[in-house]
Amino acid sequence: MNGSALGARLRAGDRTAAPAALNLLETRTARIEAAALVSAAGDGAGHIVGVTGPPGVGKSTLLSALLREWRSRERSIAVLAVDPSSKRSGGALLGDRARIEHDPADRDVFIRSMAAGERLGGLAPATRAAAQALCTAFDVVVIETVGVGQSETDVAEAADTVVVVVQPGSGDALQFLKAGIMEVPDVLVVTKADLGATARRAEHDLRAALGALGARAVPVLPVSALRPTTGIAELADALDAHRAGLDLAAARTRARRLAALADFVHEHGERGLRSLGGRRAATRWLAEQDPALDVPELLRRLERSVGH
Ligand SMILES: Nc1nc2c(ncn2[C@@H]2O[C@H](COP(=O)(O)OP(=O)(O)OP(=O)(O)O)[C@@H](O)[C@H]2O)c(=O)[nH]1
Ligand SMILES: [Mg+2]
Numbered sequence: 001m002n003g004s005a006l007g008a009r010l011r012a013g014d015r016t017a018a019p020a021a022l023n024l025l026e027t028r029t030a031r032i033e034a035a036a037l038v039s040a041a042g043d044g045a046g047h048i049v050g051v052t053g054p055p056g057v058g059k060s061t062l063l064s065a066l067l068r069e070w071r072s073r074e075r076s077i078a079v080l081a082v083d084p085s086s087k088r089s090g091g092a093l094l095g096d097r098a099r100i101e102h103d104p105a106d107r108d109v110f111i112r113s114m115a116a117g118e119r120l121g122g123l124a125p126a127t128r129a130a131a132q133a134l135c136t137a138f139d140v141v142v143i144e145t146v147g148v149g150q151s152e153t154d155v156a157e158a159a160d161t162v163v164v165v166v167q168p169g170s171g172d173a174l175q176f177l178k179a180g181i182m183e184v185p186d187v188l189v190v191t192k193a194d195l196g197a198t199a200r201r202a203e204h205d206l207r208a209a210l211g212a213l214g215a216r217a218v219p220v221l222p223v224s225a226l227r228p229t230t231g232i233a234e235l236a237d238a239l240d241a242h243r244a245g246l247d248l249a250a251a252r253t254r255a256r257r258l259a260a261l262a263d264f265v266h267e268h269g270e271r272g273l274r275s276l277g278g279r280r281a282a283t284r285w286l287a288e289q290d291p292a293l294d295v296p297e298l299l300r301r302l303e304r305s306v307g308h
Pocket of ligand 2: 061
C-alpha cells in the first residue's frame with residue numbers, strides 16, 4: 001500500500017488504515033512514502049494530547065481510565081505509547097508497568113507502542129508524523145512519554161495539550177521549578193489521590209509553585225485511576241476546555257515547523273543546527289515561511305538554506 005493511498009484513507013476517516021499507516025511511518029527506508037502519507041492525511045481536527053511524567057507515576061493506568069471516559073463520550077482514540085525500553089535506558093525504568101486496558105474488539109480504539117527518540121523521553125520523528133496523520137481519523141490522539149526533566153519539551157512541541165502527571169510525595173513540584181519546565185504543562189495531574197494526605201500535599205505544593213511563578217492558570221487535578229476512579233471526568237473536561245481555547249490552525253502550523261526542525265536535527269545533528277545559526281535563528285526563519293507548507297517542504301527549504 002502506498003503512502004498517499006493510506007493517508008487518503010485516514011483523511012476519509014477510515015480508522016482501519018491506522019496499523020498499516022504506522023508500519024509505513026516506522027519503516028526507515030520509506031521516508032518518501034511516509035512523507036506522502038502525512039501530506040495526504042492533511043490537517044486533522046483531532047485533539048493531540050501529550051501525557052508525560054516520570055517512570056511508574058501511573059500514566060498507563062490513568063490512560064486506561066481516560067479511555068473508558070472518552071469512549072462513554074463516544075470519542076475515537078489512538079494512543080502512541082513511546083516505549084523507553086526500546087532505547088538503551090537501563091532496567092530501572094521498567095519493573096511494575098501496567099498496560100493500557102482496552103477492549104481489543106473496539107475498532108474506535110487504536111493503541112501502538114513506538115520506539116523512543118534519541119534522548120530519554122524524546123520523540124522519534126515517526127511519532128510526530130503518526131500523531132499528525134492519525135488526528136485526521138481519530139477524535140483524540142494521545143502521545144504517552146516517560147518524562148525526565150527537559151525532555152518533556154519534545155512532547156509539548158508535538159501536542160495541542162500537555163498533561164504532566166505528578167507522583168505524590170516525590171518532590172516533583174520542586175523539581176519542576178528547578179528544571180524550569182513549569183512552562184510545559186497545560187494540565188497537571190496529581191495521581192494516586194487515593195493515597196490521601198500525601199496526595200493533597202503534592203496538590204498544594206504544585207499550586208504554590210505555580211502561584212510563585214505567576215502567569216498562566218494551569219489546572220491542578222487530583223485523580224485516582226484505580227477503580228473506583230475519582231477525578232477522571234474532571235480531567236476529560238479540563239482537556240476539552242484547554243482544547244476549546246486553542247487556535248488549532250496556528251497550533252498545527254507551529255507543530256509542522258517544529259517537526260521540520262526536529263527532522264532536520266535528526267538528519268544533520270547539532271552541527272547542522274549550528275549551520276542554521278542555532279535553534280533560535282532557525283525558529284525565527286521558520287516563522288517567516290508560508291504557514292501552509294508541509295513538513296517535507298519545510299525540511300527541504302531548511303536544507304537548501306544551508307546548502308545541504
Ligand atoms: N494507589 C494507586 N496506584 C496507582 C494509581 N495509578 C497507578 N497506580 C500504580 O502505579 C504503578 C505504575 O503504574 P503505570 O500505569 O504502569 O505507570 P506508568 O507511568 O505508565 O509507568 P511507565 O510506563 O513504566 O513509565 C502500578 O502498580 C499501578 O497499579 C492510582 O491512582 N492509585
Ligand atoms: Mg506506562
